[in-house]
Amino acid sequence: MKTTLSPRIMLVAGGMLSAAVLSSHAFGQTETPAASSGKKVSSSLEEVLVTARRRRESLQETPIAVTALSGAELQERGIINIGELTKSIPSVEITESVSNLIYIRGIGQRSAFARVDPTVGVYLDNIFLPRADGHLLDTVDVENIQVLRGPQGTLFGKNTTGGAMVLTLEKPKDEREGYIFGSLGNYGRHQVRGAYNTPITDTLFARAAFNYLKDDGFFEDDSQNETNTSKGRMSFLGQLRWEASSSVLVDTLLYVGKIDERLPGSYCTPINNENAVLDRGLYLMWPGDTDASNPTAYKENCASNSRERLGDLKSNMGPNNLMDRKLDTYLLAATVDWELSDTLSMKIIGGARDETKGPLISSDQDGGPANFNESYNTGDGERSSYSLELQLNGTMFDGAVTYTGGLFGMRETNTEIFTLINSLNGLDAASLAAIAAGNRPSQPLTPLGTSPVVGILVDPILHSAFDLENETLAAFLQTSWNATEQLELTFGIRWTEETRRSDLVVRGTDREAVGQRLFTSGLGFGPAVQGFNPFFGTWLQDPVGLAMSLFPDADGDGLHDFPEAAEPLRTDSKDRVFEKITPMASLSYQFESLPDNVDSLMVYGTWSSGFKSGFFEPKGVDGLAQVEPEEVENREVGFKLEAFDRSMRFNMAFYDMDFDNQQLIQVDTDTNNNLVVIYQNAGSSRIKGAELELQWMPSPGMMINLSASNNDYSFSDFGDNDLLQAALSNPTFIDRSDETFPVSPETTFAFGIQYAMDTDIGLFTPRLDYSYKSDVYYGLDDGAHTIYEENPDNAGQAAYSVVDLRLTWQNANGDTTIAGYVKNALDKRYDIGIAAVADSTATFFQTYGDPRRFGIELRKLF
Known part of the structure; x- marks a missing residue:
């Protein structure tokens, strides 16, 4: 069922709200003293600084659709992993099943295959994390998180078509301080995290943080004598900051992460x-x-x-020792920030990453306890990457022109051992x-x-050993010209060269030996x-x-x-260079003459483009098939408004995006009739949408957050093969252009409200969060969409809502905080994947989101 909310309706609603702000009488607010403790409850919003354009500037002056959450806001909302951002940020869909999935404005990656670049770039302290397995980071010692929506084809290290998530850590400083955090919850959940900061010398400072999380899970499987959807995570962050001189700052980072947990439990619904x-x-x-x-x-x-x-919450997936997800990650990074003059600075960012992913089931197509048709990563996946970025940031003509330019390079190697089994x-x-x-x-x-x-x-057994070597080179330049004090023009351009080298060895079953044994x-x-x-x-x-x-x-x-057959069925090696120039341009205007109750108003228009590299996809015994690069062109207008003595912040964006060669996962067959789940290109598609975000303090201590998005997704050209006819060696074209986009809901809405009450015994802050998502389609093939149109429950998730509750107490000194929480308070059951496949297996394999969770948290500063 399609929702009736449209970008046009959101435009009207946003316009009415803006008009109401512009025409209403001004009212001022001041900080109100607490009745007893002498503390003050703020009545205005703090200025938010972002680095969406690789320089620090106010959120309200940045002509980009970006959401920024500080570490304090993450604590207030009880967000402990970036996967929870899906509840409150418009047009963002994040799920964790067999693969980590991050979608922005309907564009994302539906698998964790190492050969596929992410459509949403995730950065930890400016270091690009290239593989989806490590994207859903716990928010440990985070200063802020920024989510950029729309293609990032100019400034950021990796050219991406969907957007970017940027995590910035708290930095070492010249103080001895720290904190310890602990929590206990149902389903055996317990977590401890903390950080300590100390100066070593007058110019050298250190900071260390750790995280330990254990969760027994909630999806019982008697056939395995295990509880799936468990969590087992440990991580350590070590940082040094050296003030080498008054103009040179050196930051280093060591990150160690270990994951050892059970995959989400799943149901199967026959189609x-x-x-x-x-x-x-x-x-x-x-x-x-x-x-x-x-x-x-x-x-x-x-x-x-x-x-x-x-x-x-019970499953019967059969005995299987490949349900344990194991991932070891080591990351070493360094950043040198050098102020060359009053008008020019240089930044060098280097990173080295090593990752090992253990054997793991990647797809259970049959959906039940038998091993009829399944896929596994049967060996350790070894991954390493090295990146180096040079940035120059400066101003010219007495600050009228600001520019950022530089070079980016990355080399990455990956190995995957993939096994397809059939009865x-x-x-x-x-x-x-x-x-x-x-x-x-x-x-x-x-x-x-x-x-x-x-x-x-x-x-029955098809082994694929896959080795990849990826190299990225890029040069970029973005310049902003303040034509007047109100008018800013920005132009940017990026050249990207992606080199892909792939080696594949496919080994099959000794068919003669099988027949002889029978x-x-x-x-x-x-x-x-x-x-x-x-x-x-x-x-x-x-x-x-x-x-x-x-x-x-x-x-x-x-x-x-x-x-196993003595000789490989197929060996294949291919390499290709994909090259693209992605320009952008934007125009923004800061209004100067405003009503008394309006503090600032900016309008902007942006044209931008993005690019995601092509790659080689193993197609069973047919070897490597080339997948073309994905390209996007984005046209966007928006406004950003602050009003009522900066107690209200209201931002909206409207966009129209055209995609060429969108990379989508589909089901196909090779020449031996093996079913293969592979990436292929959809010819073209279009996304039109609108987003809004409101943050408002109507009275001292009260905070209201509201966000919404509506996206109209459509394929313009999407062709495929009829799977049954392909299995009969009769290739038949089918048109899938009328299908629904997978994974992403058309409409999202989120509302949060909290009120800080200062009393004789401390500050109490109750909070309520409500989030809504419209229907979500999880099909992979043409038949699944037909089933979905007949009944969305058979190939997707009907619209649903989730309510979270939280009560926080903070002592008068502000150094001790205790919180109780209930997430998914109404105990709603909702699917977060995985896939409905009607034309081959006729199964809908489903994974549930978390049921009701409750617990208590303690945070102590020292």
């Missing part, structure tokens, strides 16, 4: 699609099927892991003959069918013919189950032990 390749599309028989005219084992496997059958399959002899002729088989007339045959339709088993199988063994019995004997019993998981690695 009724008669054309599904692995269901009734080809009338395949699976282990447990005994009726050729009505194969049900695949659908039953999914249903055995459904909420309807198991109840709330052996059975076919009625008549069905096999139809498929061999390129025709869709008809339903067998009787449960016994004709003659059973069992064997390899797709490789023939010599004594279970009634005849000799193999073209990969299939006739079974001299009936379907009532479950011949596919008998065949699979000959290949048990003897070594306990979660994979059936099929013999």
